[in-house]
Every structure is written in C-alpha cells, then in structure tokens.
Amino acid sequence: MAHDKLKQEVCRANKALVEAGLVVLTWGNVSGVDRASGVMAIKPSGVGYDDLIPKDIPLLSIKTGEIIEAGLQPSTDTPTHLLLYQEFESIGGVVHIHSTYATAWAQAEREIPCLGTTHADHFSGSVPLTRPLRPAEIQDDYECNTGRVIVERFAELGLNAADTPAVLVRHHGPFIWGENPQSAIENAIALEEVARMTAVTMQINSQALPCPEALLEKHFLRKHGSNAYYGQRSGGASSS
Amino acid sequence: MAHDKLKQEVCRANKALVEAGLVVLTWGNVSGVDRASGVMAIKPSGVGYDDLIPKDIPLLSIKTGEIIEAGLQPSTDTPTHLLLYQEFESIGGVVHIHSTYATAWAQAEREIPCLGTTHADHFSGSVPLTRPLRPAEIQDDYECNTGRVIVERFAELGLNAADTPAVLVRHHGPFIWGENPQSAIENAIALEEVARMTAVTMQINSQALPCPEALLEKHFLRKHGSNAYYGQRSGGASSS
Amino acid sequence: MAHDKLKQEVCRANKALVEAGLVVLTWGNVSGVDRASGVMAIKPSGVGYDDLIPKDIPLLSIKTGEIIEAGLQPSTDTPTHLLLYQEFESIGGVVHIHSTYATAWAQAEREIPCLGTTHADHFSGSVPLTRPLRPAEIQDDYECNTGRVIVERFAELGLNAADTPAVLVRHHGPFIWGENPQSAIENAIALEEVARMTAVTMQINSQALPCPEALLEKHFLRKHGSNAYYGQRSGGASSS
Amino acid sequence: MAHDKLKQEVCRANKALVEAGLVVLTWGNVSGVDRASGVMAIKPSGVGYDDLIPKDIPLLSIKTGEIIEAGLQPSTDTPTHLLLYQEFESIGGVVHIHSTYATAWAQAEREIPCLGTTHADHFSGSVPLTRPLRPAEIQDDYECNTGRVIVERFAELGLNAADTPAVLVRHHGPFIWGENPQSAIENAIALEEVARMTAVTMQINSQALPCPEALLEKHFLRKHGSNAYYGQRSGGASSS
Numbered sequence: 001m002a003h004d005k006l007k008q009e010v011c012r013a014n015k016a017l018v019e020a021g022l023v024v025l026t027w028g029n030v031s032g033v034d035r036a037s038g039v040m041a042i043k044p045s046g047v048g049y050d051d052l053i054p055k056d057i058p059l060l061s062i063k064t065g066e067i068i069e070a071g072l073q074p075s076t077d078t079p080t081h082l083l084l085y086q087e088f089e090s091i092g093g094v095v096h097i098h099s100t101y102a103t104a105w106a107q108a109e110r111e112i113p114c115l116g117t118t119h120a121d122h123f124s125g126s127v128p129l130t131r132p133l134r135p136a137e138i139q140d141d142y143e144c145n146t147g148r149v150i151v152e153r154f155a156e157l158g159l160n161a162a163d164t165p166a167v168l169v170r171h172h173g174p175f176i177w178g179e180n181p182q183s184a185i186e187n188a189i190a191l192e193e194v195a196r197m198t199a200v201t202m203q204i205n206s207q208a209l210p211c212p213e214a215l216l217e218k219h220f221l222r223k224h225g226s227n228a229y230y231g232q233r234s235g236g237a238s239s240s
Numbered sequence: 241m242a243h244d245k246l247k248q249e250v251c252r253a254n255k256a257l258v259e260a261g262l263v264v265l266t267w268g269n270v271s272g273v274d275r276a277s278g279v280m281a282i283k284p285s286g287v288g289y290d291d292l293i294p295k296d297i298p299l300l301s302i303k304t305g306e307i308i309e310a311g312l313q314p315s316t317d318t319p320t321h322l323l324l325y326q327e328f329e330s331i332g333g334v335v336h337i338h339s340t341y342a343t344a345w346a347q348a349e350r351e352i353p354c355l356g357t358t359h360a361d362h363f364s365g366s367v368p369l370t371r372p373l374r375p376a377e378i379q380d381d382y383e384c385n386t387g388r389v390i391v392e393r394f395a396e397l398g399l400n401a402a403d404t405p406a407v408l409v410r411h412h413g414p415f416i417w418g419e420n421p422q423s424a425i426e427n428a429i430a431l432e433e434v435a436r437m438t439a440v441t442m443q444i445n446s447q448a449l450p451c452p453e454a455l456l457e458k459h460f461l462r463k464h465g466s467n468a469y470y471g472q473r474s475g476g477a478s479s480s
Numbered sequence: 481m482a483h484d485k486l487k488q489e490v491c492r493a494n495k496a497l498v499e500a501g502l503v504v505l506t507w508g509n510v511s512g513v514d515r516a517s518g519v520m521a522i523k524p525s526g527v528g529y530d531d532l533i534p535k536d537i538p539l540l541s542i543k544t545g546e547i548i549e550a551g552l553q554p555s556t557d558t559p560t561h562l563l564l565y566q567e568f569e570s571i572g573g574v575v576h577i578h579s580t581y582a583t584a585w586a587q588a589e590r591e592i593p594c595l596g597t598t599h600a601d602h603f604s605g606s607v608p609l610t611r612p613l614r615p616a617e618i619q620d621d622y623e624c625n626t627g628r629v630i631v632e633r634f635a636e637l638g639l640n641a642a643d644t645p646a647v648l649v650r651h652h653g654p655f656i657w658g659e660n661p662q663s664a665i666e667n668a669i670a671l672e673e674v675a676r677m678t679a680v681t682m683q684i685n686s687q688a689l690p691c692p693e694a695l696l697e698k699h700f701l702r703k704h705g706s707n708a709y710y711g712q713r714s715g716g717a718s719s720s
Numbered sequence: 721m722a723h724d725k726l727k728q729e730v731c732r733a734n735k736a737l738v739e740a741g742l743v744v745l746t747w748g749n750v751s752g753v754d755r756a757s758g759v760m761a762i763k764p765s766g767v768g769y770d771d772l773i774p775k776d777i778p779l780l781s782i783k784t785g786e787i788i789e790a791g792l793q794p795s796t797d798t799p800t801h802l803l804l805y806q807e808f809e810s811i812g813g814v815v816h817i818h819s820t821y822a823t824a825w826a827q828a829e830r831e832i833p834c835l836g837t838t839h840a841d842h843f844s845g846s847v848p849l850t851r852p853l854r855p856a857e858i859q860d861d862y863e864c865n866t867g868r869v870i871v872e873r874f875a876e877l878g879l880n881a882a883d884t885p886a887v888l889v890r891h892h893g894p895f896i897w898g899e900n901p902q903s904a905i906e907n908a909i910a911l912e913e914v915a916r917m918t919a920v921t922m923q924i925n926s927q928a929l930p931c932p933e934a935l936l937e938k939h940f941l942r943k944h945g946s947n948a949y950y951g952q953r954s955g956g957a958s959s960s
Contacts, residue, residue, distance in 0.1 A: 020744075024260075024429050027358070046471030076462060076470050098358045100437050107356040107437070108445035116827040117892045118747070118818040135454040142458055171451045172357045189744050197820050197827065199444055204919055205828035211891045214855040218862055222796060230796050231766030264500075264669050267598070286711030316702060316710050338598045340677050347596040347677065348685035375694040382698055411691045412597045439684055504740075504909050507838070526951030556942060556950050578838045580917050587836040587917065588925035615934040622938055651931045652837045679924055 003041065003069070006034050007054040010041040013181035017097065018049045020189050028097035029075040032181040033085055035092065038062045042081055044072030062086060076143065083147025084177060088154075088161035093181035095188045098173045101195035105129075106168040112194065114211050115201050120219035122190040124163035128153050130170050150175060163224070166191045243281065243309070246274050247294040250281040253421035257337065258289045260429050268337035269315040272421040273325050275332065278302045282321055284312030302326060316383065323387025324417060328394075328401035333421035335428045338413045341435035345369075346408040352434065354451050355441050360459035362430040364403035368393050370410050390415060403464070406431045483521065483549070486514050487534040490521040493661035497577065498529045500669050508577035509555040512661040513565050515572065518542045522561055524552030542566060556623065563627025564657060568634075568641035573661035575668045578653045581675035585609075586648040592674065594691050595681050600699035602670040604643035608633050610650050630655060643704070646671045723761065723789070726754050727774040730761040733901035737817065738769045740909050748817035749795040752901040753805055755812065758782045762801055764792030782806060796863065803867025804897060808874075808881035813901035815908045818893045821915035825849075826888040832914065834931050835921050840939035842910040844883035848873050850890050870895060883944070886911045 013030040017023045026049070031042035040060045047056065058071035060078065062085050067074070075081070081094045097103075105112050105127075112127040114120055130149040137145040150167050154160070165187045166176040176191055178184035201208050210216075223230040253270040257263045266289070271282035280300045287296065298311035300318065302325050307314070315321070321334045337343075345352050345367075352367040354360055370389040377385040390407050394400070405427045406416040416431055418424035441448050450456075463470040493510040497503045506529070511522035520540050527536065538551035540558065542565050547554070555561070561574045577583075585592050585607075592607040594600055610629040617625040630647050634640070645667045646656040656671055658664035681688050690696075703710040733750040737743045746769070751762035761777050778791035780798065782805050787794070795801070801814045817823075825832050825847075832847040834840055850869040857865040870887050874880070885907045886896040896911055898904035921928050930936075943950040 024433055025426055044472065073472050098437075100433065100440060103356065103358055104437050104440035104444055107441040107451075108448050110445055115891070116823065118823055132452065133455065135452075138452075138454045138458050142462075171355070171455055186745055193744055193820065197818075197824050199440060200820060200824035200919060201827040203443060203923060204824055205830055208828050211827075212852065212855075212858075214858045215853065215891055218858050222862075232764065232793050264673055265666055284712065313712050338677075340673065340680060343596065343598055344677050344680035344684055347681040347691075348688050350685055372692065373695065375692075378692075378694045378698050382702075411595070411695055439680060443683060504913055505906055524952065553952050578917075580913065580920060583836065583838055584917050584920035584924055587921040587931075588928050590925055612932065613935065615932075618932075618934045618938050622942075651835070651935055679920060683923060 003034060003037070003039055003059055004054065006032055006039065006041045007057040007059070007071075009181050010043070010057050011052055011054045013093065013095075013185050014043045014052055015049050016182075016185050017095070017188075020185065022097050022099045022188055022192060023049070028095065028099075029077055029081075030093065030095050030181050030184065031075075031078075031081045031085075032093045033062060035062075039068060040082060040085060042074050042078055045075045047072060077146075079141070079143035080147040080150075080175065083144055084150065084161075084175065087147070087151045088177065090160075090162045090179075091165075091177040091184075092179050093177060093184035095176040095181075095184045096173070097176075097188060097192075099188070099192045099195075101199055102166075102168065102174040102191050103172075104199065105195050106173050107171060109170055111168065112198055114216055115198055115208055116211050117215060117219040118190075118197060119194045120211060120216040121223050122187060122194065123166065124220050124224075125159075125216070127166050127168060127174075127191065127194075128157055128159065128164065129168045132170050146172070163220070243274060243277070243279055243299055244294065246272055246279065246281045247297040247299070247311075249421050250283070250297055251292055251294045253333065253335075253425050254283045254292055255289050256422075256425050257335070257428075260425065262337050262339045262428055262432060263289070268335065268339075269317055269321075270333065270335050270421050270424065271315075271318075271321045271325075272333045273302060279308060280322060280325060282314050282318055285315045287312060317386075319381070319383035320387040320390075320415065323384055324390065324401075324415065327387070327391045328417065330400075330402045330419070331405075331417040331424075332419050333417060333424035335416040335421075335424045336413070337416075337428060337432075339428070339432045339435075341439055342406075342408065342414040342431050343412075344439065345435050346413050347411060349410055351408065352438055354456055355438055355448055356451050357455060357459040358430075358437060359434045360451055360456040361463050362427060362434065363406065364460050364464075365399075365456070367406050367408060367414075367431065367434075368397055368399065368404065369408045372410055386412070403460070483514060483517070483519055483539055484534065486512055486519065486521045487537040487539070487551075489661050490523070490537055491532055491534045493573065493575075493665050494523045494532055495529050496662075496665045497575070497668075500665065502577050502579045502668055502672060503529070508575065508579075509557055509561075510573065510575050510661050510664065511555075511558075511561045511565075512573045513542060519548060520562060520565060522554050522558055525555045527552060557626075559621070559623035560627040560630075560655065563624055564630065564641075564655065567627070567631045568657065570640075570642045570659075571645075571657040571664075572659050573657060573664035575656040575661075575664045576653070577656075577668060577672075579668070579672045579675075581679055582646075582648065582654040582671050583652075584679065585675050586653050587651060589650055591648065592678055594696055595678055595688055596691050597695060597699040598670075598677060599674045600691060600696040601703050602667060602674065603646065604700050604704075605639075605696070607646050607648060607654075607671065607674075608637055608639065608644065609648045612650055626652070643700075723754060723757070723759055723779055724774065726752055726759065726761045727777040727779070727791075729901050730763070730777055731772055731774045733813065733815075733905050734763045734772055735769050736902075736905050737815070737908075740905065742817050742819045742908055742912060743769070748815065748819075749797055749801075750813065750815050750901050750904065751795075751798075751801045751805075752813045753782060759788060760802060760805060762794050762798055765795045767792060797866075799861070799863035800867040800870075800895065803864055804870065804881075804895065807867070807871045808897065810880075810882045810899070811885075811897040811904075812899050813897060813904035815896040815901075815904045816893070817896075817908060817912075819908070819912045819915075821919055822886075822888065822911050823893040824919065825915050826893050827891060829890055831888065832918055834936055835918055835928055836931050837935060837939040838910075838917060839914045840931060840936040841943050842907060842914065843886065844940050844944075845879075845936070847886050847888060847894075847911065847914075848877055848879065848884065849888045852890050866892070883940070 269283035
C-alpha cells in the first residue's frame with residue numbers, strides 16, 4: 001500500500017505542533033493528502049506526540065472516508081478534515097489545534113481583524129469566524145457539520161482557501177491549512193502569533209483601527225501575488 | 241511494607257509539575273493512593289523537586305491520617321488531600337499548585353465559566369469556587385477545613401468529582417484530581433491552560449458568553465460518556 | 481584575603497537570575513555579605529552572566545564602601561546594596577532586577593496588594609512602594625538615596641526587612657533580599673510570580689479584594705512564625 | 721572579495737534573533753555594514769535561520785544598493801536598511817522584526833512612552849512612531865519610503881539615531897539599530913522587553929505617568945553620557 005512518505009510527513013508535522021508550542025496534552029492533530037491517489041493520512045485519536053510513529057497513522061479515502069489502511073483509530077476530527085479536502089481542492093495539509101490565543105478569539109466570538117503587516121503577510125484579510133452550530137447539527141454528524149459551516153462561511157464571504165488559510169470555529173478553535181502539512185504548520189504558527197499580537201494591540205488601544213487596505217494588499221501580494229518578490233525564486237530575479 | 245510502585249509514581253508526578261511549568265520553587269504537591277490497602281503517598285514538605293527520591297515519600301493511612309511508613313515530613317496540605325480521598329471515592333491522585341492563571345481566578349473570587357470546547361473536553365461545566373473560610377475555620381484545623389469547603393461546594397452544586405476534576409479554593413488556588421497521579425497531572429495542565437484561555441477570551445470580549453449547552457455536552461460526552469469515541473478503544477470501534 | 485566561598489556564592493546567585501528567567505541582557509545584580517568580617521561581594525557592572533567568574537567579583541567594606549579586594553568595577557547599584565546591609569541587619573543577600581511584572585508595578589506607582597495565600601506565604605502584607613525621589617536626590621548621590629527612600633518607607637510603615645523581603649522603587653524596579661544570596665533569589669522568584677499573578681487577578685476582576693487578614697496571617701505564620709510547620713524540621717515534628 | 725568577517729557577524733546576529741525569542745518563522749532580518757568599504761551585508765529573503773550560512777549572505781553597496789557579491793536574494797526590506805545606513809551615519813547594524821509587543825504598539829498606532837528607568841537605560845525618551853504612508857508611497861518604492869518616513873520622523877522630533885536606537889513603523893513593526901549588528905540585537909531585546917513592560921504597566925494602571933525627566937536623564941546618562949559610569953572602563957575609575 002505504501003504512502004510511507006505521506007505517513008512520515010504527517011507524523012513529523014504532528015510532532016512539530018509540540019516543538020512550536022501550539023499544543024499541550026493531545027490537543028491538536030495534523031493531516032495530509034496525496035491528491036493523486038485520493039488518500040488522506042491523519043493523526044490517530046488521543047495518542048501522545050512523543051509516542052507517535054508513522055506506522056500508526058491511518059489512511060482514509062478522501063472521497064468516501066473509508067479506511068484504506070488501518071493504523072490506530074483516526075482522530076475524532078477526521079470528518080472535518082475530510083470535508084475540507086473535498087471542498088478546498090488547493091489544500092494538501094490541515095491542522096486543528098486549541099492554541100491559547102486563536103482559541104480565545106473563537107471563544108470570544110470575534111473574527112481576527114487585520115491590524116498590520118504581520119497579519120497581511122499571511123492572510124488576505126480578517127480570519128473568519130463560523131456561525132453557531134444548531135443543536136441538531138451538534139447532535140448528529142457533529143464533526144462533518146463543523147466542516148460544513150466552515151465551507152458555508154467561506155462561500156458567504158467570497159473567500160478562497162488559498163488566500164485565507166485559516167478559520168475560527170465558534171466556541172471551539174482554529175482550523176488551519178496549506179499546500180502540504182508543513183505549510184499548514186507554518187500558517188498555524190503565524191495564526192497563533194497574529195492572534196496574540198492582535199489581542200495585545202487591543203489591550204494597548206481598544207480603538208485600534210484595521211491596517212489600511214493599500215498596505216494589506218501590498219504585503220499580501222509581495223509575498224503571495226503573481227509578482228511576489230519575497231523569498232528565493234528560481235531564475236534569480238532582482239533584489240527587492 | 242513496600243508500596244514502592246506507589247512511591248515511584250508519586251515521586252515522578254511531583255517532578256512532572258516542573259516539566260509542565262506548573263510550579264516554581266516548591267509551590268505544589270502531588271499525592272496518590274492505593275485504595276486496596278488504604279494508603280496515601282504524598283510529597284514531603286518544602287523539598288525541591290530535583291532532590292525528591294521515592295524513599296523520602298511518606299505513607300499515611302487514608303482513614304486515620306497516621307503515618308504508616310515515615311519518609312520526610314509530609315506536605316502541610318496533607319489533611320486536605322486526605323479528606324478529598326475520604327470523600328471522593330473515585331479518585332486516585334490529587335494535585336495542589338499555585339499556577340498563575342488558575343490561582344488568579346481563585347484570587348479574583350470567580351469560578352471559571354465554560355466558554356468553549358477546550359474546557360468542555362475536560363470539565364463538565366464551570367470550575368467551582370469554594371466559599372470563604374470563617375476565621376475560626378482558619379485558626380484551627382485549617383487544612384482539613386479547606387477540604388471540607390471543597391466537599392461542601394460539590395454537594396451544594398450536585399457535582400461529582402469524576403466529571404469535575406478540579407476546584408478553586410477562594411483566595412488560595414486550585415486542587416485537581418484524577419484516577420491516578422498521572423491523570424491528575426493531565427487535568428492540572430488542562431485547568432491551567434483553560435484558566436489562561438478564558439482570561440484571554442474575556443480580555444478580547446468582556447461580554448463573552450458561555451459555550452452553548454449542547455456543545456458542552458457533546459464535547460464532554462464524546463470524550464467521557466458511555467459512548468465516548470475519543471482515543472483508542474480496545475475492540476476497534478469505527479473511526480469517528 | 482580569601483572570601484572565596486562568598487565570591488562563589490555571589491557568582492552562582494547572579495547566574496541563577498538567568499536560569500530563573502528574571503533578567504535579559506545585564507539587567508540585574510546580586511550581592512552577598514559576610515557579616516563576621518564586614519565584607520560585601522557584588523556583581524561587577526555590565527558583565528554578562530555567562531562570562532562571570534568568582535575572581536572578577538569585587539569585595540567592599542559594608543561600613544565604608546571602600547574596595548577591599550578589587551575585581552572588576554562593582555555594579556553601579558552598589559551604594560543601594562551597601563545601605564540596605566547597613567540598615568537591615570538581618571539580611572545576607574540582595575537582588576536587584578528589572579523583571580517584567582514587578583517592574584511594571586513599580587512603573588504603575590502601585591504597591592502590590594496581598595490577594596491570596598501565594599503572596600502571604602512569602603510577604604507579610606503588601607509589597608511597599610517608595611516615594612518619588614526629589615530632583616536633587618537624583619542629581620547627587622542617586623544610588624545611595626535610592627537606598628534611603630527604601631529604609632524611610634519601611635520605617636514609615638513599621639515594616640521589618642525579614643517579614644517583607646522586597647520593595648518596589650518607584651519608576652524603577654524591585655530590590656529583594658534574604659538571609660543569604662540564595663534565599664534572596666528565591667524571594668525574587670516569588671515576587672515576580674506574585675506580581676504577575678496579581679496583575680492577572682485584576683484583569684479578571686478589577687475590583688478584586690485583598691486576602692482576608694486571618695488567612696494572610698495563617699499562611700505567613702505557618703511558614704515563618706515561631707510555630708511554623710512548613711518544611712522539614714530537625715527533630716521530626718508531627719505531620720501537619 | 722572577502723568581507724568574511726562581516727558576513728559571519730551578520731549570519732550570527734540573524735541566528736541570535738531566534739535565541740532571543742524575537743522571531744518565529746522568518747519574521748526578521750539583521751544587516752551590518754563595513755563603513756570603510758561602503759558595504760552592507762544582509763539576511764537573504766525567506767531563508768530559515770537554522771539553514772543560514774555566511775556564504776549565502778549577499779553584499780551590497782551602501783551608496784547605490786547594487787549587489788557587490790551575490791549570495792542568495794537579499795531581504796525584501798533591503799531598501800529600508802540601506803536608507804537607514806545612508807541617513808544615520810553613526811549606525812553599523814540594523815534589525816527588523818515582528819516581535820509581539822513592539823509590533824503591537826506599532827499596530828496600536830502609539831509611540832512607547834518612557835515609564836521608568838528600564839526604558840531610560842536604553843532610549844533617551846519615547847520610542848517614536850512614523851506617520852502613515854500614503855497610498856502612492858505604498859504602491860511604488862514601498863520599502864524605500866518606509867525608510868524615508870523613519871528619517872522624516874527623527875528630523876521632525878529632533879532625535880538622533882544614537883540616542884534613540886529604535887522606531888515603530890505604523891501598522892508594521894519596529895526597526896532597531898546599533899553600532900554593530902550585535903549591539904542592534906541588544907537594543908532589540910531591550911525594546912521588546914520595554915514594549916511588554918509598558919503594556920503591563922498600563923494594564924495595572926491605565927493612567928500611568930511618564931518617568932520624571934530628571935530620572936530619565938540620570939539613567940540615560942549614567943549609561944550613555946560623557947560621564948557614564950555603567951560597565952567596565954579601561955583605566956579603572958572609581959566604583960560607582
């Protein structure tokens with residue numbers, strides 16, 4: 001069956017949650033996919049990060065959610081991850097955590113406004129917040145409905161998953177994604193730090209205003225636009 | 241006399257307080273019990289965690305509080321631990337700490353409301369707060385009375401110790417418990433993080449509302465109910 | 481000349497500031513004394529903690545402030561340390577730091593009220609705040625005048641240095657002391673954590689009330705009174 | 721071409737950002753100059769600090785901004801660094817970071833007031849804040865205009881770069897400098913800690929007042945004035 005590389009990548013990304021200080025106990029999980037074969041690998045439920053080894057990582061069909069290769073029991077949040085991969089076709093890795101500051105914004109029932117260039121370097125605008133789940137949506141098919149309200153909110157706001165790689169699930173916490181598990185981890189680090197920095201900003205000035213639109217765009221596009229000039233390009237473009 | 245395993249377990253759990261960042265100096269203690277023989281092991285008073293070795297851990301009778309096997313002097317908080325074991329029969333480990341955020345809630349004279357699923361994953365509702373001790377209860381038998389107001393508060397609120405494994409002693413700090421010393425430590429980590437996350441939430445939105453009841457129940461029960469589906473079960477239940 | 485042990489002790493205590501997270505850069509200094517010979521050893525000025533070795537520690541006369549054995553230049557705060565040793569005869573070690581929370585209280589021009597037992601375990605009441613220095617007291621003999629307003633404030637409030645082993649110098653930061661350099665470090669750790677915990681408490685409840693007097697006394701005395709029962713006594717008293 | 725020493729120094733200073741906890745991901749860059757040859761060395765864009773080696777550090781002409789010795793692509797912030805070196809002739813190292821607290825002040829659109837001696841030990845007064853960039857200044861030549869508003873603000877306030885070695889760029893974050901890359905790092909550590917301490921002070925007392933002028937001057941001058949007496953001098957001056 002293989003997919004050894006995917007399992008290793010997902011295993012490593014889960015351990016990276018601890019190194020980045022994004023989890024305590026077993027409060028987070030990372031998944032990754034191989035789009036070509038339609039397979040998702042995800043952290044097993046309730047297993048400590050130190051104990052995690054690639055062979056314990058279960059594989060599931062992205063399309064049907066069926067287990068393709070049994071490791072340990074997959075995370076209880078598996079249906080949310082699956083739905084995100086089904087609906088957001090550009091993404092290759094998903095992180096779910098209960099990190100202090102991003103979770104606090106979700107509990108405060110506030111989206112995270114973009115107050116500066118640190119935020120704009122990573123997210124093309126506010127980090128959105130889902131609507132409350134209805135009691136029936138909580139009772140049945142809860143984890144799948146969690147994915148559905150994320151997709152619903154992105155549709156309402158006309159957001160695309162590539163430019164806004166994170167969401168706050170109300171009263172719950174963040175889901176974050178990226179091109180692969182590693183980039184999802186990087187976006188999770190960025191989200192938590194932005195969530196913290198924004199909370200501190202509002203403590204200093206409770207009337208803090210959003211970052212001007214032109215500056216937001218400049219920073220987002222110099223890193224992510226078609227003429228992006230951040231980082232190392234193949235072909236050696238000019239310096240700035 | 242033995243109980244070597246219990247002493248090792250309690251010794252290790254006390255050192256885990258430091259690793260988890262829950263104590264400075266000697267600001268915390270962990271105990272554990274062997275219910276079969278009615279014996280409690282507890283940290284000795286004022287000893288540094290680095291210096292702690294199993295043979296220094298004293299053993300006491302849960303029923304009478306008498307020393308069964310002398311190690312060093314037991315923690316000054318010993319009578320509180322004993323009373324909790326006497327009154328809460330399901331518990332096998334107790335932690336007392338002065339961790340920053342949980343202690344701050346105790347000093348603020350506020351119970352910790354359940355604002356989200358992180359809290360609900362560990363505690364079936366608000367983390368309760370004891371009433372003030374009367375001067376006479378402070379003067380005489382102080383540590384035992386501390387245990388009594390905990391038990392009194394649980395009775396008043398109709399709480400059971402298994403579903404609400406922590407309490408805030410007013411103007412003092414938290415006591416936390418679990419099935420054994422290790423699970424008490426895990427609940428202590430959860431409490432401190434929830435205490436912090438709730439404080440940050442209220443800084444972001446001072447009017448933050450409690451987590452809807454249905455969501456609280458869902459999260460508590462998917463982890464702790466009779467149909468819990470979090471973690472690895474023997475017998476290999478279905479994925480989510 | 482010797483005093484090798486004192487120099488080693490002071491060297492070690494200065495390095496302990498870093499381990500305890502109480503300083504960045506060179507923002508703190510520790511001194512110690514040998515009362516029998518009337519000698520004070522203190523950190524040299526502006527030297528990094530990693531580079532510090534016992535032979536660089538200068539020795540001064542407590543009485544005259546004259547250098548007895550030249551190491552590197554003593555800390556600019558030397559006259560404050562000297563005055564504290566001259567006036568508070570029970571103390572054997574002094575710490576001065578710019579730790580985040582204690583310094584914030586000093587900058588906020590607020591003494592730290594005793595809101596709970598964590599505070600009462602270490603300080604017999606509020607941590608006091610000095611009056612502002614007058615311009616002339618700043619211009620001339622500044623560091624000595626800093627010591628003088630500390631002593632003045634203790635006299636005004638009828639405090640003794642043994643029961644209240646710390647003070648906040650207004651707009652500046654804390655001085656902390658103890659029986660020896662190591663106990664001064666422990667009191668500094670306690671002060672910083674209490675300063676942080678009190679700030680968090682007041683963020684949760686801006687109307688937080690002081691710890692009831694009976695509880696404050698109980699905790700202070702069970703650790704420091706003549707019938708103290710915290711820690712390990714020679715002679716093996718009963719458990720609680 | 722040499723400049724090996726400069727490249728090593730800049731490489732080491734960039735890694736020091738991580739050790740000091742001032743950056744996550746690749747959120748910061750340090751440069752240094754050799755004034756004699758008119759050469760600037762700067763971190764390459766988007767490269768992880770762990771992977772950084774001296775030979776990847778590009779060299780540019782301070783005067784023209786042209787690449788003198790190609791390493792990897794220089795930081796996108798290169799034009800800001802260049803302008804600072806061109807305009808502030810006393811400086812030899814520049815740090816740009818998105819550290820939590822200093823960035824929060826920049827996002828809060830507030831300069832950092834001097835509330836105590838910790839601040840005064842490093843900065844001769846408030847840490848200034850630049851005016852908002854106009855949309856046209858953002859669209860074209862953005863990074864160079866960022867440098868221009870810094871210089872403009874220093875001119876308006878009559879500040880000199882040596883006495884005020886940091887600035888907050890509005891909605892963006894801090895730039896910090898020093899005599900060389902290492903001293904710029906030290907000033908960056910001081911700025912972040914001062915930014916945090918000031919935020920905590922204002923949480924404790926929202927009406928906190930500035931440090932009295934005489935005290936600010938005393939502390940700044942005892943460390944930086946012509947009669948400075950902090951640190952170790954050649955020639956062995958008297959103790960305090």
